[in-house]
Amino acid sequence: MRHPRSGPGKRRGRGPRIPATTLRKQQAALADVDQITGQKVPKSFVFSRGKLPSTLRHLQQDLRKVMLPYTALNLKEKKRNNLKDFLNVAGPLGVTHFLILSKAKGLPHLRFAKLPQGPTFTLQIEEYALAADIANSQKHPRCPPGIFKNSPLVVLSGFAGLGEPFKSLVKYFHHMLPAVDTGTVKLATCQRILLLKYDKEKEVIEFRHYSIKLQPVGVSRRIRKLMQNNQVPDLRDLKDVSDYVTKAGYGSESEADDEAATVSLPSDVDKLNQASRKSAVRLQEIGPRITMRLVKVESGLCSGDVLYPWPVEKEVVRNEGTETGEELGQEAENVVGSESDGEMEE
Amino acid sequence: MAAVQSAAPPAAGAPIPSKRKRPPPKGKKNKKKKLARSDQDDSVRRRRNKPSAKFLKLLRKRARDYNSDDDEGEDDRREERPPSRRRDDDDDGDEGLSHSEQEEDDDDDDGEEDEEGASSSGVTRFEEGCRAFRVAFLKIMGKKLPDDPLGPIMSAHKKLVAAKLAEEVEERKPKWEIRKEKQVEAEKGHVLPKDHLDSKEKELIKVATKGVVRLFNAVSKAQKPRKDLNPSSTKDAKIIAKERKSTFLAELEMPSHQVNKNKASLNSSKHTGKDEDEPAWAPLRDTYMLGTKLKDWDKMKDSAAENEETKIPLSDSSDEE
Numbered sequence: 071m072r073h074p075r076s077g078p079g080k081r082r083g084r085g086p087r088i089p090a091t092t093l094r095k096q097q098a099a100l101a102d103v104d105q106i107t108g109q110k111v112p113k114s115f116v117f118s119r120g121k122l123p124s125t126l127r128h129l130q131q132d133l134r135k136v137m138l139p140y141t142a143l144n145l146k147e148k149k150r151n152n153l154k155d156f157l158n159v160a161g162p163l164g165v166t167h168f169l170i171l172s173k174a175k176g177l178p179h180l181r182f183a184k185l186p187q188g189p190t191f192t193l194q195i196e197e198y199a200l201a202a203d204i205a206n207s208q209k210h211p212r213c214p215p216g217i218f219k220n221s222p223l224v225v226l227s228g229f230a231g232l233g234e235p236f237k238s239l240v241k242y243f244h245h246m247l248p249a250v251d252t253g254t255v256k257l258a259t260c261q262r263i264l265l266l267k268y269d270k271e272k273e274v275i276e277f278r279h280y281s282i283k284l285q286p287v288g289v290s291r292r293i294r295k296l297m298q299n300n301q302v303p304d305l306r307d308l309k310d311v312s313d314y315v316t317k318a319g320y321g322s323e324s325e326a327d328d329e330a331a332t333v334s335l336p337s338d339v340d341k342l343n344q345a346s347r348k349s350a351v352r353l354q355e356i357g358p359r360i361t362m363r364l365v366k367v368e369s370g371l372c373s374g375d376v377l378y379p380w381p382v383e384k385e386v387v388r389n390e391g392t393e394t395g396e397e398l399g400q401e402a403e404n405v406v407g408s409e410s411d412g413e414m415e416e
Numbered sequence: 417m418a419a420v421q422s423a424a425p426p427a428a429g430a431p432i433p434s435k436r437k438r439p440p441p442k443g444k445k446n447k448k449k450k451l452a453r454s455d456q457d458d459s460v461r462r463r464r465n466k467p468s469a470k471f472l473k474l475l476r477k478r479a480r481d482y483n484s485d486d487d488e489g490e491d492d493r494r495e496e497r498p499p500s501r502r503r504d505d506d507d508d509g510d511e512g513l514s515h516s517e518q519e520e521d522d523d524d525d526d527g528e529e530d531e532e533g534a535s536s537s538g539v540t541r542f543e544e545g546c547r548a549f550r551v552a553f554l555k556i557m558g559k560k561l562p563d564d565p566l567g568p569i570m571s572a573h574k575k576l577v578a579a580k581l582a583e584e585v586e587e588r589k590p591k592w593e594i595r596k597e598k599q600v601e602a603e604k605g606h607v608l609p610k611d612h613l614d615s616k617e618k619e620l621i622k623v624a625t626k627g628v629v630r631l632f633n634a635v636s637k638a639q640k641p642r643k644d645l646n647p648s649s650t651k652d653a654k655i656i657a658k659e660r661k662s663t664f665l666a667e668l669e670m671p672s673h674q675v676n677k678n679k680a681s682l683n684s685s686k687h688t689g690k691d692e693d694e695p696a697w698a699p700l701r702d703t704y705m706l707g708t709k710l711k712d713w714d715k716m717k718d719s720a721a722e723n724e725e726t727k728i729p730l731s732d733s734s735d736e737e
Contacts, residue, residue, distance in 0.1 A: 123602030177605045197607045207609040225627030250631065252638040260631070265624040278620055282628055331625050336636035351628050353621050359609060 111248050113140040114167040115156060117147050122173055125200065129178075130171050132201045132358040136264060136279050137169070138218040140248065153372060160185055167246050170372070180362060182242055183371050190373075191239055192366035196274060201357030213356050217281055221247050222262035229268050235367050235378040236268065257284075258339045263353065277360035280353040284343040287332055287350050290315070297342050 116134045118126070134143050156168065168183040178198075183190040205211035224247050229240045243266055250260075265278040285294065292314060296303055308314055331351045335343060343349045367378035613621070 125603060125606050173602075175601070195605050198605055199607055199609045203608050207611050223628065223631060225624055225631075227623045227627065250635075252631075252635045255635055257632060257635060260628075263624055263628055265620060265627070267620060267623060276620060278624065280621070280624055331629060333629050333632040334636055335632070336639040351625055351632070353624055353628070355617075355621075 109249065109251075110166075111140055111164075112167055112245055113163065113165045114169060114246065115142055115145060115160060115165050116169040116171070117145055117156060118171040118173075119153070120172050120174070121149075122171060122178075126171060126173055126178055128200050128202065129198055129358055129360075133169055133171070135201070135218060136222065136262075136358070137247070139221060157186065157371070167242075168371075179365075180360070181372065182239075182246070184242060184245075186371065188368060188370040188372075188374055189238060189242075189377065190366075190368040190371055191235075191242060191364060192368070193275065193362040194365045195360055195362050197359075197361040199357060199359040201279075204355050204357035204359060208354070211356075212281060212283070212354050217261040217356075220259040220261060222264040222279070223250060223260055223282075225263055225265045227265065227267040228270060229266075232268065235364060238367070239364065257335060257337065262356070274361050274363045277358075277362060279356050279358060281356050283352045283354060284333075284335075284339055284349040285352055286342050286344075287348040289342070292317075294342060 114137045116130055116137060118130055122130065134141055134145070159165070160168070166185050168181070168185060170181040170183065172179050172181070178195045180193045180195055181190055182193070201213075205213065224243060226240055226243055229236055232240075247264070261282050263280045263282055265276070265280065267276045267278075268274075269276060292303070303314060305311065305314060308317075332348050333351060334348050335345050338344045339349070364378070366376060369375040369377055
């Protein structure tokens with residue numbers, strides 16, 4: 071990890087000297103604010119603490135791709151880098167969120183931290199599959215590089231009516247990626263979606279990453295392909311040109327015809343999906359796929375008071391199982407609620 | 417014991433100077449030991465000596481070192497030793513308390529060299545040392561040994577010894593096995609997805625699709641009104657501008673406070689230019705890069721808090737649930 075040092079000795083003899091404050095201001099002005107809406111753009115670092123096995127390193131890279139474009143895709147870390155180093159760089163670069171992967175004995179952990187003062191949510195990764203695994207499992211994996219040019223949409227589900235640790239977690243997830251302004255957004259830029267669904271029975275959070283594909287409704291597959299590929303179709307087996315259009319294509323159109331998945335577009339997205347037509351939304355997973363469980367919430371950045379699980383009754387939770395844990399968590403919310411709210415809104 | 421005590425001083429007087437110089441070469445000692453072993457097959461001593469071949473080697477080495485400076489053989493001594501030694505062993509069996517002086521000396525010597533030789537510095541004075549060793553040795557021999565799977569361990573750090581033994585076992589594990597274990601540990605939680613979409617994944621995709629559809633519908637709702645109007649005509653352009661502003665304010669309720677404030681300030685202090693209509697480009701706005709906190713730092717605290725509370729849900733309204 072390379073970053074500008076503000077130490078007095080290190081700068082000597084390196085071209086024109088810009089005062090550190092000015093530099094910081096310029097960088098902040100360039101980086102932090104959306105030019106149209108004027109909102110602050112959340113940025114993130116995805117890195118690891120401790121040595122990771124290779125599969126987890128891949129997972130880390132996949133997570134970075136999820137967080138694109140406002141993240142450091144090629145963030146290099148060294149063994150001796152500690153959290154403070156990352157924090158020091160984060161300030162001038164306008165980084166607001168940390169995703170920290172770690173692996174001790176047992177299951178790996180993923181920490182979501184808000185800069186500069188927390189809170190930190192520690193989630194245990196119960197299961198995960200890499201993007202490569204997902205692609206291997208699919209017949210036609212689809213992952214054009216262009217879809218990473220814009221940040222994904224966030225869809226949260228199943229978090230409604232939950233107690234405090236989840237409320238702040240939802241807030242965190244909302245602010246982790248730039249919010250969509252419905253008035254100005256171009257639908258062509260919405261190409262990815264990040265789904266976070268809370269499973270109430272298992273008390274786990276499902277993390278899924280899909281690509282969004284729009285398909286015109288009522289257009290046969292062949293016509294669609296003809297439009298997309300811009301190539302002369304193979305007509306050798308046909309007797310007449312009209313056969314190409316009239317002949318029934320194979321493949322199921324059932325999903326595309328699903329009424330729930332159709333939208334009418336406000337403007338032309340591409341050649342096929344035009345404003346006048348209806349389009350079907352089809353999602354294809356690009357990975358990674360993570361199933362994780364919230365295990366800890368701290369008020370500071372990887373430090374500070376433990377807000378969840380409520381520390382005093384921890385032993386009781388262990389003895390009596392998960393159900394009591396849930397109740398205790400909600401009790402904790404009543405007590406801690408005001409405090410954590412205050413921290414979230416900073 | 418009384419006999420021993422009375423016998424000890426004379427025994428200590430004569431033989432000790434010679435004994436210190438006694439150089440029992442390696443081969444002889446070994447033979448002696450072998451003899452002893454054959455005599456008492458299942459004796460405690462044998463069992464104790466059995467596992468530590470290394471230890472024996474070390475003993476031998478120490479003995480060699482100890483005697484290295486005076487190698488001149490005292491053959492007569494060596495000649496007389498084996499029989500007495502054998503007798504000692506026999507006596508050990510029945511906890512021989514009544515030895516003759518010579519035997520006693522031998523016994524102590526053997527004990528010293530076999531058992532304690534390694535740990536003691538080898539320069540122990542025999543005048544007092546003899547008895548102490550004897551007592552200690554007899555005590556040890558008289559001990560009832562617990563039936564340990566590891567065998568009897570004399571060391572005070574039994575746990576350490578056990579750990580060392582376990583380590584040895586670990587070392588003996590083949591390398592591929594270790595690597596496999598590491599691999600399993602590293603891959604914990606890694607689950608390869610199935611080739612087909614199961615019901616759970618389908619459900620998740622459905623949820624996500626619903627979310628996307630809702631967002632797209634919201635977007636089209638927000639952006640459609642402008643489509644009906646022709647932006648080239650001035651009349652429509654005005655309406656568009658109004659629409660844009662009002663929808664924008666409706667979506668982000670928070671700035672409406674600021675606009676109201678701006679209007680108020682316009683009335684009172686006659687600002688011109690920028691305040692009349694908020695520029696569309698963010699950097700031209702007053703509030704550019706200033707959060708509510710920074711802007712209203714001198715306002716009442718609770719009103720600021722209210723602002724923030726209204727802001728957060730509204731800015732996320734585009735996202736689902």
